[in-house]
Amino acid sequence: MWQLSAGLFLGWSLGANDAANVFGTAVASRIIRFRTAAVLGAIFIIAGAYLEGAAGMETYSSLGHYSLNMAFIATFAAALTVTFMTYLGLPVSTSQAIVGAMVAAGLFSSHVNWGSLGKVAACWVGTPIGAAIISMLVYRPLGALINRVGFFFGRDRLIMILLVIFGSYGAYALGANNVANVTGAFVASGVMAPQLAATVGGIAIALGVVSYSYKVMMTVGGGIVALDSYSALVVVLAEAITVHIYAMVGVPVSTSQAVVGAVLGIGILKGVQSVNGSTLLRIVLGWVGTPLITFILTLGTVYVLKTMGIGV
Amino acid sequence: MLFDKDSFLGRLFANEETRRIHQGILDYLEVVDKCLDTFEEAVHLYLEEGFSSKFEDMDKKTHSYESAADDKRREIELTMYGRALLPESRGDILGLLESYDKLPGTSEGLLAILLVEKPKIPQWLKEDFVSLLDINRRAAAKSKEAMIALMEHEHVKALTDEVDSIESESDKLQMAMLHKVFDSDLELSHKYQMKSLISKLGSLSDRCEDVANRIEIVAVKRKI
Structure with missing residues (x-):
């Protein structure tokens, strides 16, 4: 089943990019070694994908049904878009890329379940908002607990240990939530069972984390650290909870947008402007632009192949 | 309090690296203490006997403690390059040590003035110098x-x-001393020499205040 290579490529790219949202802070501020973060990330991503990844697969299956070749084209179009946009430094979400491609594939094959698509889009918008609310709810109670540690080094150690625990939880949530992006199209095409697809997808994401996420962690993590370690801790926790909730709902969402929402929540709580207009524009571009590109790319590819008489 | 330094959790949380940093800071403070003690002794000696070879020895001893404090500080800085602390705590500790390091530095500077200029301190001003020394010592201890x-x-x-x-x-004592000096019939050059000596000695408590301000800021900053 060579077509699965597109999913593995997308999974690898997702792991390389998104691990920074959960372990970037800890690695960039030299709290844990990259190797430790990568191993923990890989383990928890596979665990999350295996234990809770199937729900997202079902949501994607409900978007539409199509052939294995169509699944390949959709996944490959998403992978190409994600890689190209990352290369250009543009905001990109794997979840939003694959949905655009799957809708295009669905249009050609059978039908598109607009109800399911509406649910998915609502969850995209709900991601930064949810993360903002969660970070606002968590910030003070967790801070009060940490304040009760009575000495300088103890408090530092507690925050560091929590960063690793919450990071691991974030990796679990990332695996559970995002694995459907990687192999969901193949479940929708009927060639893979959700559980198997979740495991294979989880391994692909984990490989991306282990092999290629260091540089992104140093860039993204450095940016988050600029907040302060405690706020970064809250951001990781809020992001993990948000993404986990959507994993249970069964809708893959963007971890990067959850991070932006969580930072915004802390900004609101502290009365400072932490997210400017251009950041919001980048989020909206992610919601609209990314799925539009993959939609057009998939549509164009299938159209050309059909015109050439190649059946997909 | 959730747990303190000596509780089971506290001991569990403080790993080898943080223990080394903590102990390193305590050792550093001890060395600075010794430096300030020797400095105080040297100034007392100068006030009693004026310039002497014994004073020169005390000056050298102060200098060696100051160097030892520098070595300790560097040792702590190197330990902090590990993964023991949060980035902002590393910065806070470095800033505090830098600020605290002004105490031995200032003491050494004052002894250098006595060593090079060998100023004659009027008898009627000596008691005030002793009091100022005592105030500095209390500020440093706190x-x-x-x-x-x-x-x-x-x-x-x-x-x-x-x-x-x-x-x-x-500050109050320095001002009173300056009044005494400028109301006296000392030569104008001598008055200015005394003024510089008083300000230099008084600056030690200013440096202590800088340290205290920094400590307060760090403590406030760490409250979530």
Whole structure:
């Protein structure tokens, strides 16, 4: 089943990019070694994908049904878009890329379940908002607990240990939530069972984390650290909870947008402007632009192949 | 309190690296203490006997303690390059040590003035110099207590307030001494020499106040 290579490529790219949202802070501020973060990330991503990844697969299956070749084209179009946009430094979400491609594939094959698509889009918008609310709810109670540690080094150690625990939880949530992006199209095409697809997808994401996420962690993590370690801790926790909730709902969402929402929540709580207009524009571009590109790319590819008489 | 330094959880949380940093800071404070003790002794000696070879020895001893304090500080800085602390804590500790390092530095500078200029201190001013020395020593002792308190339980406000009030005492005494000097019939050059000596000695309590302010800021910053 060579077509699965597109999913593995997308999974690898997702792991390389998104691990920074959960372990970037800890690695960039030299709290844990990259190797430790990568191993923990890989383990928890596979665990999350295996234990809770199937729900997202079902949501994607409900978007539409199509052939294995169509699944390949959709996944490959998403992978190409994600890689190209990352290369250009543009905001990109794997979840939003694959949905655009799957809708295009669905249009050609059978039908598109607009109800399911509406649910998915609502969850995209709900991601930064949810993360903002969660970070606002968590910030003070967790801070009060940490304040009760009575000495300088103890408090530092507690925050560091929590960063690793919450990071691991974030990796679990990332695996559970995002694995459907990687192999969901193949479940929708009927060639893979959700559980198997979740495991294979989880391994692909984990490989991306282990092999290629260091540089992104140093860039993204450095940016988050600029907040302060405690706020970064809250951001990781809020992001993990948000993404986990959507994993249970069964809708893959963007971890990067959850991070932006969580930072915004802390900004609101502290009365400072932490997210400017251009950041919001980048989020909206992610919601609209990314799925539009993959939609057009998939549509164009299938159209050309059909015109050439190649059946997909 | 959730747990303190000596509780089971506290011991569990403080790993080898943080213990080394903590101990390193305590050792550093001890060395600075010895440096200030020797400095105080040297000034007392100068006030009693004027310039002497014994004073020169005390100056060398102060200098060696100052160098030892520098070595300790570098040792702590190197340990902090590991993964023991959060980035902002590394910065806070480096800033505090840098600020605290002004105490031995200033002491050494004052002894250098006595060594090079060999000023004649009028008899009627000596008692005030002794009092100023004593005030400085108290300010330094409270700054040290505040440093230790910051690391061990973070209740520093009462101690830093005390440093502030000791520094005000120092300011008042310096002003009184300057009045005495400029109302006296000393040569104008001698008056200015005394003025510079008084300001230099008085600046030690200013440096203690700087340390206390920094400690207070770090403590406030760490409260979530």
